[in-house]
Every structure is written in C-alpha cells, then in structure tokens.
Amino acid sequence: MKVKAILVAGGHGSRLHPFTHYTQKTLLPLFNRPVIDYALGTIRRAGIRDITIISNQFIGQIAKHVGQGLPGERIHYVIEEEPLGVAHALNLARPYNIDARLMVYFSDNITTLEFGEQVVEFETAETPPGCLLIAREEPHPEAFGVAVFNDDGDICDIVEKPEQPPSNLAIGGIYMFDETFWNRLDTAAQERQAAFSISDITRAYVREGQADVLSVGEETWVDCGTPDSLLHASIMAKDGKLNPAPHR
Numbered sequence: 001m002k003v004k005a006i007l008v009a010g011g012h013g014s015r016l017h018p019f020t021h022y023t024q025k026t027l028l029p030l031f032n033r034p035v036i037d038y039a040l041g042t043i044r045r046a047g048i049r050d051i052t053i054i055s056n057q058f059i060g061q062i063a064k065h066v067g068q069g070l071p072g073e074r075i076h077y078v079i080e081e082e083p084l085g086v087a088h089a090l091n092l093a094r095p096y097n098i099d100a101r102l103m104v105y106f107s108d109n110i111t112t113l114e115f116g117e118q119v120v121e122f123e124t125a126e127t128p129p130g131c132l133l134i135a136r137e138e139p140h141p142e143a144f145g146v147a148v149f150n151d152d153g154d155i156c157d158i159v160e161k162p163e164q165p166p167s168n169l170a171i172g173g174i175y176m177f178d179e180t181f182w183n184r185l186d187t188a189a190q191e192r193q194a195a196f197s198i199s200d201i202t203r204a205y206v207r208e209g210q211a212d213v214l215s216v217g218e219e220t221w222v223d224c225g226t227p228d229s230l231l232h233a234s235i236m237a238k239d240g241k242l243n244p245a246p247h248r
Contacts, residue, residue, distance in 0.1 A: 004050040004100040009107040024058035031237035037244040044246035046115035087189040109173030128178035130210030144170035
C-alpha cells in the first residue's frame with residue numbers, strides 16, 4: 001500500500017502578520033527559498049510521489065510556484081475556503097487519499113530528519129502499521145501536544161497544551177498514519193466537534209498500543225510559525241543546515 005502525503009498549508013498565519021495578509025506563510029522565505037520547498041523536500045526525499053496540498057485563498061500562489069510537480073509526481077491542490085478546523089481541512093483531501101497510508105505534514109515544520117526508511121516500512125507492512133509520531137525535547141512544551149510515558153518508558157497518552165507538562169517531549173507537525181486514519185478521524189470529529197485536534201487521532205492510536213515515537217534527537221525540527229523562528233530557520237538555511245532538495 002502506497003504512502004501518500006497531505007501537506008496542510010492553511011490558516012491565516014496570524015503570528016506572521018502583516019506579511020500573511022498578502023501571501024500564504026509557506027511562501028515566505030527561508031533564506032533564498034520559500035518555506036514550502038523545505039517541506040516538499042522532506043516529503044520527496046522520503047520517496048512519496050503523490051502529494052495533496054491544502055491551502056486557503058492563496059492556493060493559486062502555491063500552485064504557481066509548485067506547478068505540476070516533478071516528473072513522476074502527482075500534485076493535487078485543494079482550497080480551504082473557510083478556516084473550519086483541522087478535521088474539515090483534512091476531509092477536503094480525503095478523495096485523493098482514501099485508500100492509502102499517509103504522511104500528514106503541517107507546513108510550518110521544517111526538519112532535517114529523513115523518512116525514507118519509515119515510508120518503506122509503512123508501504124511494505126502486511127497489516128496496518130499504526131502511526132508514527134515525531135517528538136523533540138522542548139524546554140517549554142506547553143504550546144504543543146506533550147507525550148505521557150508509563151513506568152516502562154512507553155508512550156501511553158498525549159496531553160494537548162498542558163499547563164503542567166508531564167514530560168518535555170513535544171509531539172507535532174509531521175505524522176505517519178495507516179489506513180485506519182479516516183475512520184479514526186470520523187469518530188474523533190464526531191465526538192469532539194469544534195474542540196477537535198489532531199491529538200484526538202494520535203491519542204486513539206496510543207491507547208491501542210499502535211503508536212511509535214521517533215525522537216528528533218540531534219536532528220533539527222523548527223516551527224516556522226513566528227517571526228523569530230522564521231529568522232532562526234533562515235539563518236540555518238543560509239548555513240546549509242536545512243535542505244530543500246528533492247533527492248538525497
């Protein structure tokens with residue numbers, strides 16, 4: 001079963017106003033390339049060739065930049081006309097990704113991690129392989145979903161934006177899901193409605209023992225959603241520490 005990618009590039013980017021009044025935040029520059037090139041580079045280097053990009057009124061700008069993709073790729077563009085939440089945005093991509101295993105990539109996130117091995121494992125697994133969560137040590141994880149571990153060191157829950165974090169491992173940004181993802185999305189969205197977050201899906205996997213955690217470790221994971229983090233990532237890109245290339 002092939003792994004396809006959903007690149008979520010919606011939202012107003014309010015933390016990056018006034019620039020995002022005029023363009024989508026993934027088109028803002030990291031040194032000499034737009035943010036989206038680094039996200040697409042990670043997806044492409046993992047061997048994924050079927051990519052759905054979800055965005056808002058600036059989808060045309062993204063489509064003009066990305067075009068039809070590289071040879072052998074299939075790029076789908078989906079417009080999110082209103083910001084009605086993550087569940088709504090993901091459902092817009094559903095027709096192109098119903099019979100597949102998925103990488104769900106929230107476009108603010110830039111990483112030096114490579115996912116080729118994980119994609120191969122997902123594609124060759126004879127039974128649904130569950131989900132893969134990306135984690136990093138974060139000194140102030142209150143703004144993220146935070147991993148909870150049991151006495152054996154296994155993840156047993158995820159707490160969304162806790163005031164008192166149970167660990168310093170933040171979860172978020174890039175996920176891999178098996179083919180049970182859409183049924184889990186339907187269940188969580190119905191139960192949680194307006195309060196839904198992606199953590200409602202990951203928690204379901206975790207509670208069933210179907211989740212693995214890949215810690216960034218010495219690799220890099222940067223959230224480019226604020227001016228400070230965008231500047232930090234731009235300096236890293238200038239120094240050659242971030243890679244927008246489609247091939248290793």
